[in-house]
Amino acid sequence: MAINPNWPVLMYDWGPFWNANGAAAPGGKFTDLTSRTRGRVGIQRGRQYELDQIRAGTMSMSVVNTDGSLDPASVSGPWYGHIMPYQPVRVRAQWPPTANLLTQCQATGGDLGGYAIGSIASQPGVGVLSDTDTGSAIAFSALAWQGQRVFQATVPNGSASGAAPLYTQTVSGERSATYTAQIRVRNVTPSTTLQVAAFISWSTAAGTATRILGTPTTLTGSYTAPWTQLTVTGTLGAATAYMSVGVVLTSAATADVIIQADGWQLERGSTATSWTAPGVWYPVYAGFVERYPSSWTMSGTYGTVNTTSVDAISLLSQRVLRDPLTEEIYSRNPRFLYTLGDPQNSQSCADAVGANPAAPLVVSKSGPGSLTFGNQITSTTSGGTYTGSTGTVVTINNPGAGAFSYNPATLISLDQAGIKGPANPGAWTRMIAFRYTGPIPADHAVIWCSSDSQRSGHYSSGSAVTVSITSNGWPAVYLSGPTGVVSNYYFGGATNCADGNWHLLIFGYSQSSSQMVLSQDGFYSIAPVGAGSTPTGLQFDSLGNWVDPVYGNETLWNYQGDISFAAEWPIVFGASDITAVYTAWKNSFAGDSSDARYKRILGWAGYTGPKSIQTGVTTTMGPAAVAGQDAMSALQAVVDTENGEHFVAADGTVTFRARSARYNALVPVYTFGEMASLGEIPYEECHLDLDPTRLANIVKITQASTNQAFTASDATSQANFFPRSFARTINSASTQECQDAANYLLSRYRSPAVRVASVRLHPSANPTALWPVCLGLELGTRIRVMRRPPAPAAPIQVECFVESISWEFSDAGDAYVTLQCSPADLTPYGLFAAFHTTLATSPAAGVSTITINAGSDNTNPAAAQLGPGQQLVLGLGTATQETVTIQSVGTTTAGWTTATITLTAATTQAHTAGDTVCEPLPSGVTSATTWDAIAKFDSAAFAY
CATH class of the missing domain: 2.60.120.200 (Jelly Rolls)
Incomplete structure (x- = not known):
């Protein structure tokens, strides 16, 4: 097929094989509706402000229906009886564009795509299956056709003709379209032969399959057997709902054989072109067609179906939970x-x-x-x-x-x-x-x-x-x-x-x-x-x-x-x-962490799709009082308690992020601005706003299990902006966390912040710079927006998080992405560094007391900085490094220079005066001074 190097390979897939499927976005069994799309396709995901509830991601797409094939009432339609609300739909984009429609992993035998050498079954997403070997794998091969990996499967003696040793998980295909597949294969078992052919298989929405075979070829086994290219061309049936390609036995196996495959390609057309590794397939949208309104114009000769789709949020919001x-x-x-x-x-x-x-x-x-x-x-x-x-x-x-x-x-x-x-x-x-x-x-x-x-x-x-x-x-x-x-x-x-x-x-x-x-x-x-x-x-x-x-x-x-x-x-x-x-x-799961509660509610709602759940910072929630709530409201209540975020990702994955995700996102992933020489990504329009929409100076947090209220207020903000209230109910079992939530929200919203009302990107006008960025953007991504007024005005810099992503595609070859963003916290967080000092003496092995020099603080007593049960690392970074536990700390007074520490157990190593003594450090940190420069009280402000 002809490739436009400035436009990704876009595929609009719909699944007549499926029903609502537990609100899961399936990985396969789609039919390709791309050639039927007309006019504008609009996709909207996200929320307006960071305190708003997430809204269902929507897509509007018009598809031509002149033949009536998408009319549920057409008894002669190819999918008659299999067109219904809430069937899955997805939009994918391959960048850079290639003729190869397979994934990078499928096409390269596992070299690309981020998968490991080993079992295919243990790595969801590989997308390659086997009829003959449950242990099929991505294997290393110094003789791979390309790269260093191949797909490998065993064909046991007696495997019947028609069994497929290796084939792709279903691929979306267009009904009545012609495709060509090519695969390199070899038999690496000496003194054996195996007769195989490439195949293209297409299936109806009812699951009835038809297989098209290429020319049978006999593979002669050898450790160094050459690669044989198998090719097949076929036209899919008019009732195609999905397709697959692979290698099939054309006669029964007469011995145990190991077969390898590499260099796969599936393309539109009747000719096999030169193999090329495909670009990355980016998800753009995954949801469910909710409605199929049809219209006929031009005196009833031109029919279209203007589909409207929603994502899993809409389905979850319809599920009312019981106790x-x-x-x-x-x-x-x-x-x-x-x-x-x-x-x-x-x-x-x-x-x-x-x-x-x-x-x-x-x-x-x-x-x-x-x-x-x-x-x-x-x-x-x-x-x-x-x-x-x-x-x-x-x-x-x-x-x-x-x-x-x-x-x-x-x-x-x-x-x-x-x-x-x-x-x-x-x-x-x-x-x-x-x-x-x-x-x-x-x-x-x-x-x-x-x-x-x-x-x-x-x-x-x-x-x-x-x-x-x-x-x-x-x-x-x-x-x-x-x-x-x-x-x-x-x-x-x-x-x-x-x-x-x-x-x-x-x-x-x-x-x-x-x-x-x-x-x-x-x-x-x-x-x-x-x-x-x-x-x-x-x-x-x-x-x-x-x-x-x-x-x-x-x-x-x-x-x-x-x-x-x-x-x-x-x-x-x-x-x-x-x-x-x-x-x-007994207690409605009181004591759940926020992530455990989120997973639990998804399970109760009957959700069976992919999910990405971060570990929550709220570790003890109150009872799950969900009876009578819809599942999305119950999930939102968990997110409110966590003060995190949740959304359905572009690939249909239900995603929950803890509040720590934004606290710890300190560096922008992308910078949008006018200076390409500084690595900034260009935009067409930028709208900033200093608005009071989320201004709050009286914050009331209600603990759900007790109805106890916790308040934080700011008199200066009230004087400046008039009293403005904000209320939230959270289900934390900790009263300290409830008060902390009130204090944090007050610090966050007591002053107005510059918001990015919209940033408009035009990837079709600047494909090299913008397509990979736009396709890779996800909700919650931290970005920086630069706005440079004419000199001598200083540049404006806004740090923010993406809250909404809106796509607009047209059949005229134009595409726009509009982002709406909320500001990052205006006040940095305080950081407490590791306590560290040095040994004042050289303790031998087997002693239970050590003497340390004063650290940076000799005003407060040593016992105020170190306590019983606390661990210390002696000799950090030396061959005699060991971890000990404090039993007691000797008495010191202001201006102290050394302190004696008694240990719960004797040392096992001898140490030298001047060796570093410090608290245990996080994994990967080797210096106790890592945070010293930014952890001083006079150099870091606190949020509240």
Whole structure:
């Protein structure tokens, strides 16, 4: 295809194969709509100001539809039945432009693209697969066709004709277009042969594939075998949704063979041109087509579809979250969930999953007991409740609790709702929360029981699963199989639960591993199970009491107290599952770091796409009070607490950055200005503004978990600009962090700052300088904008962060990028350097005291600068360097010259007077004086 050296290879890809796909931007299976685009394509990502919520990234794109192929109602369309809202769309640009449409890694056998020698499967993004070898790899080769790396795969003896040893992950292709692929291959196994051909494969939106083969070639094996070029040309079908290229066997392998491939190229046209390494493919936009409005003009002869697209933010904003416990339960695909939060006077309880009928109340043969819905969550002891879910619970007050006697009772019958024991008796997990309020059981009090119909003297003699409070107050499980082989197990972490407080039991069984999983209040344990214990044939299942329907609902071992959240999963929980569900139930994940909370919310929202999550500076958050919030609002609340940023990157990656990302970005990545000789990047327009939009001199921070308010104010700013308030709620568990947030935001916004309202770049007019910069820009990048008024005025310099990126492409060959930026902090941060001094004496090995000289501060006592438990490095940079720990620091007075330090353990090395003594330094720092020049109190200002 013809290449314009001043314009990148732009590709507009759409995925009729996909649905919304968990809001994930897929890496392949796209069809190429580039030749159909018309007029202007506009892309907008980011936010207006740094304190604003991020907005969904949008794209508007008009595509020609004269043939009706993009009309969802056209039954003859190539993608009929596969055009729907929220299918993925992406825009990519290759710079510098080449005819080779593959990625740099694919085209060069792994030499370019930043991937390592080793397994392909362990390196997402390589984009090369194998039918014959799960261990295919990027391998070093001194005889590579180009560079020093190749793709390598084993072809086992007997591999069938049609198997593809190496092929690309799907590549976007245009329907009915002609492509040519070339690949260099060789067989490096001596005394073997292998017959192969290059292929191009295209698939419909339904996944039906058609393969076009090149000329078969026999590869003769040798360690130094020459490279053979395979070529194939083919025209894709009219219903193409995506394509792939690679090497295929044209006859079965007759020996184990190792095949290598290098020098791949895929190009438009019917002729293989000279191989060239492709330019870098930059992502420009990744989102989802939300609407397909069509229009017909020119007397109905010219049709277009003016698509509008949104990114993952839009999809996440539509997902309304439930409470943390419910989200954790649902994320593991429960068979049923009876929350038991039904209204007062209910005569049954509903399955929140909706897979089973409501479970009715049943009455004992001895008469009714007491079971009421709609009761509040209470406990005997402060802190004895759970906070992972709100709502009401069931209260049971059946007489004779814990006694081995027939008493009246009312309970919940799961078997009458069709639940008769676990769906798969060989692998299951059940859960129930309870609060026992009866006396210590004389025998035991049953919370949940299942049994078959076998009886001996009115007692179960076959399969059974019974959970109860025993005579010592501990919870236990009774398990038996159809032959009546009985095992009793106490729960892991078992304590006296007859305390009127809430407890959570999780228990499960694995026939394959012959184990029971038993957890009380998050403690995980497993116990071996004997043969014949699988509870098959269960017929009866009841909550809140032991009942025997075989004998007309006889009830024994009555229960008193509250119960809630009875659930079952068709899997056996591991330790991490139990920890997650229990923590959600008990405290809604209070104590999460901000990055952990962000990941957790993405998981609850069902997001399955790529994510880049920095470690947050907020290390202890309050409870995740997300019920009723949409996922994006919940994520934004985490970002507000962190005072960081988040966005969907150009490649569709959901990105979370801690506040430290901007604190530590001290040097601009790009400088935009008029002086190319100084390395500045030219722009066409620049608009600066000194505005009061984010001016604030009374800052109020509210702690979400307590509603306590923390305030910071500035009287000078109020006098200058009139009182202006700013309020934010953050979910930090630390009151110090809440006050710190108020102080920081006041320091940041008490004075107006020059903002970059817009910087307009014109890459198509200055391609060499601007295309790689514009394509490489991402939200949150620190840049510098220079504006030089006519002399003698001094240059204006604005340090800022990119908040918004807007692209505008036209089919006339023009492209613009407009940036909106927020100013970097006006006040630098103070920096505390490492304490350092020298040894005053030459201590031998094996001594537990050392004497140091005074450092830069001999006014404050040594004990005010060093403390017990602090580590020091002796002899930094010498062969005898060692790290010791301080036990105590000797008394000193103002003007001291030396101090004695007692160590917790004797030295292991001898040291010399004058050797450096300092605090441990960060990795890569070898001098204790690294920060001295900039850490002085008289040379660095503090933000507040």
